[in-house]
Each structure stands twice: as C-alpha cells, then as structure tokens.
Amino acid sequence: MYSDPEKLLRAMFDAAVAAAQPSLCVPPHLPEKPEGKLIVIGAGKASASMARAVEQHWSGPLSGLVVTRYGHAVACDKIEVVEAAHPVPDKAGLDAAARILDLARSAGPDDTVLCLISGGGSALLPMPLEPLMLEDKQAVTRALLACGAPISEINCVRRHLSGIKGGRLAAAAHPARVVSLLISDVPGDHPLDIASGPTVGDPTTADDARAILKRYDISAPQAVLDVLASVRCESVKPDDERLKNTENVMIAAPQISLEAAAEIAVRESLPVHILSDAIEGEARDVGKTLAGIALQVARRGQPFEPPCILLSGGETTVTVRGQGRGGRNVEFLLSLAQTLEAQPGIWALAADTDGVDGIEETAGAIVTPDTRERGLAKGMTLAAALADNDGHGFFGALGDAVVTGPTTTNVNDFRAIYIRERAEEKT
Template sequence: MTFEPRALLKRMFDAAIEAAQPARCVPPHLPAPPKGRLIVLGAGKASAAMARAVEANWPGELSGLVVTRHGYGVPCARIDIVEAAHPAPDRAGLDAARRIAEIAAAAGPDDTVLCLISGGGSALMALPAPGLTLEDKQAVSRALLACGASISEINCVRRHLSGVKGGRLAALAHPAKVVSLLISDVPGDVLSDIASGPTVPDATTCADALDILNRYGVEMSPAVRDLLESGRGESVKPDDPRLQNIETHLIATPQMALEAAAEVGRAAGLPVHILGDSLEGEAREVGAVMAGVARQIALRGQPFEPPCLLLSGGETTVAVRGGGRGGRNVEFLLALGIALNGLDHVWALAGDTDGVDGVEEIAGAILTPDTISRAWKAGVRPRDALDDNDGHGFFSALGDSVVTGPTLTNVNDFRAILIGAPAETAPRPKH
C-alpha cells in the first residue's frame, strides 16, 4: 500500500464531518427576505453553528434563539445561544424550549420563522406536554436509551410526550411561513425522526408510542400512561391546515458524508463500496456481521476484490448490560475485532460525526490487525470489555481512541473498513 491505513481512515472521517459543516451547507438554502421579520429558532448539536452561518450570510435584520449541547455553542451577535444537556434533557433545555415556543407563537403572517434543526434536538428542546414534568421525560428517555430501542422508536415516543415536537412548533408559528433547514442524523432521513420532527407532520400515534414503551417494558408514570392512553398526546398530522405553509430542506445527510469520504478513498487508489447510509441493529451484532463480510473479501475475493474500502452509516443501538463507558461505535468496533481475531490486512474506524460516541467526549476508535493481540499483552480482555459495554475503556487503554472535540455538526455514525491484500495464510481460490 502507498498510504498509511490509520491516516487514511482518519482523513476519510474528517472529510465526512467537513461535508456536513453548517458554514458549507446552510447559505445555499436561506429563504427570501420576508415582508415582516426573520425569526430564527432551532435545536440540535449543529444548531449554534447553523445560526452563525445564517448571521454571516443574512444582510437584513433577524433575531431568535437556538439551543445546543454543552460545549457546542458558538458566538452569535443577534441570535441567542443556549446550551443544555444531552442525551437526557435538563432544566436548561426545558427553559429554552419554553422560550422557543413563546417566540414561535408570537410570529405574524408576514414573518418567516427559520428553523435550524439537527440531531440531538429531541433531548435539547425539552418541553413536556401539558400534564407531564421534566422528570417524567427524563425517566422515559433514560429507559429507552438503555433498553436498545431504535432511534425511530425513541423519537416516536418523544413526539407524543412533547409540547413542541411532532409538528407542534410549526403549528405554534402559524400563520407565519416556516422554513426548516435540517441536518439529518437518522436512518433513511425520515423528517419526523430528525430531532423528533418539531416542524413537520407526524403520521404515528399515541397508540404507537404506548406500544413501544410496553414492548421494551419501560416503566411509565401515571401521567405518561394517561397522556398516551387518552390520546391527549397526539402529534400534528399531515392534513393539519396549520402545516400547509411550511417549507423543508435537507441540507446535509449521512449519504453526503459517506460520498465525501469515498472521494478520499478513491483518491488513494482504492475501490470504495458504500454499503448503506442507514444500517441499524444491535452494535455488537452488526460488528459480527461486518466481520464476516470483511473475512469473505480478504480470503475469498467475494463479493469484492481486495484491496477495497467498505463504508456505511446509520445508527446502531446498545442494550446496556454492563457498567462500562459505552459508545455504540466502539461497541461495534470491539465486536468486529473479536470476530476478525487478528485477521491480517484489515483496519477499521467507527465514530460519531458529532464527536461524542455515547456520553463520552470521544468520537470513536480505530481497529488494527493487531488490536486484539495488543490488548491481551496489555492485560485487557476483549470479551470481558464487550460484556461490560466498555468499548471506550478498551480502546483508550490501547491509545486507539479518536478524539475530535465538538464537530458542530451531526450526520450520524461513520464506519469504514479497509481490507488490504489477501491473507497469505489462506489463499483464495481462483474464479
């Protein structure tokens, strides 16, 4: 190879993040100046950077408020930036959401409400539905995050327990025009799942949300159960006239990030195969499956000839069983490494494009052909680490963590597997 595998994988990850930077993707989608005011509202890990991009490219007056994750705020002159907790909501997120709702409700028919929405907005803009408390939402959120529910399932529940999600923010802003710029972090770019869809209609129901909570055995307070069973938590539906004056733009997606990374791989002379931008499932199981694919390529030349790169995105889940430092990307990577068991010529990187895998300020990690052997020499037991959900502890001990700091964007998980020349120990047959 004419490149260093670690460096190449890191350059690809950097390219994926750069492709979704708000400074690049916000300006082309700004609305025309309204007769009245431009009011900027938003929530998500990228929302502050999106707000800064609006300010830098908007010639007229504007005002507004966005809420982002602690550490993801950037200076803005005309738009208020509030930082709150993620992934479990806190009082700062509640207060910010209440202010956002009040600002939206005060918009007039000549105003345009520009909504800047990105991943993380579900937890950050935390206004409970009438009759619920912040503690109700926190308990449900923590239980869903720990039980292995998919992001689509989690956000279905969130939409029906919220005072602003599930189309309610756009409904509050009626009759103003609502223009939403979305950075997608969800499989399939489903609009109602991005930050739980505060400005788009929702076809799911309270019954769907209740079914999800019952299926995973999530304990509900009497107030939560009553809200869902009575139907009082119903979201705003597609035929609601309050949502007829909305305009929605997907400005950055996981697929765009994968394509940017693929260009870097091709520039290094490697064939690149994008396996999908919306792969889901239990992280350790996806890791084991991808190990089987990598092994077949390395040893058999099927379905692709090595050397090559496999790219994928999406959002896996982790059913928490242990007390480790977690992270779905490092859990995927650790399971991949255990299943490969030192297979030569295979490297991988997995990381969250927002710079935070789980709750750690670590984006992900890099796997090398000798990761497992180095772990044993260091006294770190791979299977024990996986059983304890301690992917971050495992890779940190080896010095293989990937730390980016706040990336100010979020287009979900990034996974790259680099497969070099066929292993000499198991030559593949000619075909």
C-alpha cells in the first residue's frame, strides 16, 4: 500500500500520535464518583484534550482549570482552559498556576482532585518560591535548555525553585483524594519527571539542584542561589503523610506509540525493530550512532537483514552553539544524514509527537537518500547547518519538514529509519 518510503514513515508517525490521543487513553482510567465534588486541574501540552475527554465520559458534575501551550487549547464546556508559554514560562502560566493551586487547596475530604498531567507542564506551571520572580525562573530555564542537560536534571532544579512542583500540588489538596493521569514524555516514564512531578514525592534534594547548576557552569541569579541555600526549597518527600491518598496512573507512554507505529509496517510485511523508547544524549551523537547501525544493516545485513525499519523514542538534548532555527529532532537528522553519506536505500523521519520541535511550529523532518545532494544544489551543507543548529532552516528549504500543527498529545520524540535494501558490493 505504501510504495513511497516517505508516505510509509509519515503514516507510522501519525499512528504513533493517534495511539496517545487522550480520547482513547483517558476514559478507561477515570476514578469512581466521589461523595463530594470532582475538581479537575492539570497542565501540559495534552491537558486540554485530556480535559475534553473527561467531560465527554463523566456523567456527574465537575469543574476545574487546566493550562496548556499556546495553540494547543480545545473547547471544553465545564473545565476552563488557559494557554501559556512553553518552553520558557510567562505570566499567563504564572497566573494559571496560582489558580490551580487554589483549586487544590479548596478540596475537602470527600472530594476527588483529578490531575491531568502531560509533557510541557513544567514550563506551564511556573510558581517561583518567594522571593523569586518569574524573571529568575525564565533565566534559569533558558540556561538549562541551552546547556544540554537531560530533562531529569532540568526538572530537579525546577522542582526546588517551585511552589507547586515536586509533590507540592498533591500536598495542597490533602486530605482530598488525588488521582493523577499521566501522559509520559520522558525517557523511562518516571512520574517524577513528567511536568516535574507536581503530585509525586521527590527524593532529590537542594544539594542535587546546586550540583547541577555547578556541573553546567550556569550563572544563576543571586536570588536563585539564595533560595537553593534555604530550607524552604526542599520539595515534598515520598514518605510525606500528605501524599498517602494520592494515586499516579500512567495512561500513555512512548513505547505504546512505537508499537502502534510498528503495526503499520507489519501490515506492509516489513520487519520492525524497536531499539529503545528511552534514548537520551546529545541529538547529534544519537544521530551518528543510529546512522552507524543503519549502515551496518545496509552493508552487512547485521544485526538485521534489510528491508527493515528501526524505531526509537526518548528525548535527546541540544547544546546550542549557533544562531540557527533548530530543535532536537532536526539536529538528530542533520547528524544522521551527514554520517550516512548519501547511502542509497535509507530514509528516516524524526519528529516530536506534540507537533513542535524546539520552539519551531514544525514537528520534525524527513531524510532521503538524496538529502545531501539536494542541499548542495541550494548552496547548503549538512555540516554548516549542524554547526549553526539550523535544522529547521535546512529541511524547510528542501521542503522536507514534517508539519502537523498541535497534536494535543505528547509522548516525546519519534524516530524511524527505513533501510530498504542491502548496499551493492563495490568491486
């Protein structure tokens, strides 16, 4: 059915996104009706579509508020939807976070607080610990995003500068029952790292946060350093009594989406190999590594025989060196294409399942066997684009960008490499 490799890869990506849609994964996990009220709160790129799924499948009264990224809102009747900035927080997020915390505090012992948490929630729920200002959090966020730190370390710092993350949101709702439905966008699906764990006990400490800033030589504002040196920055720990009535439920994750994508290829009688759903590291290094595996398959028939498709997920990072328009998926693809050296018979797609790679309103891109040559014909080289972190500029000029618009979900990065045939032996 898919004679065109590009159409096949795009169909697989679309299947991965569809498998994580809240309309499918939210309804089976709704809690039983409480004696009191159902209060719905949440944050993340999928929170609005999760809220709509709750409304469509809940028969009793409910109310609440969720915050999502600009452009990711969907219409809800009873749950208010607010939009705010991502990945660097803004005042709209700050105001929404205060209102969400107030809703949690308003819950009584007979109420249930339903938290809808997905990727992006860290930036969308900014509540700096006093006396920090929003500008302090923005400065630290920008520095962390640019230094190449993994999401687990970024979120550790965020938790210790926040009045709502690291279990504080669930603690505020005590003694009400708290049920959190989580859509994972983090390697390993650790609940603590999804939106920095607003309803999850945090075993990390202020010492850990300070060590991360030192490791990446981040010059944080003095107010940030002062807060991290104080006892008030410690997050809610896993054994805290206020979390005893809290349940965190994983309802969608990268592995589920990779398996859905694999089904598309299987229908085409193509072998599929899921390498991992939790690959981390510098995007350009991951690109080199996966290109090396693809070349081994194409040239040696090892460890897999072509034709076949290699799938992976996770979250890479980018250390910003240039001034281009980039994101981790297009950075990965630039490095992959450079290492493949125009090897015939290999295509690849990498994209973010939320529809936004970095800060660009583009999900990712596609690499073809002639990507390098088409770039040269337009006066562009892969090496120059990679040095300038200009993946979106490069692939956009070729017409190879993957544009979806907001997908209203988020299970992180999707990568697929199609090796169609063995390389011809050179004589």
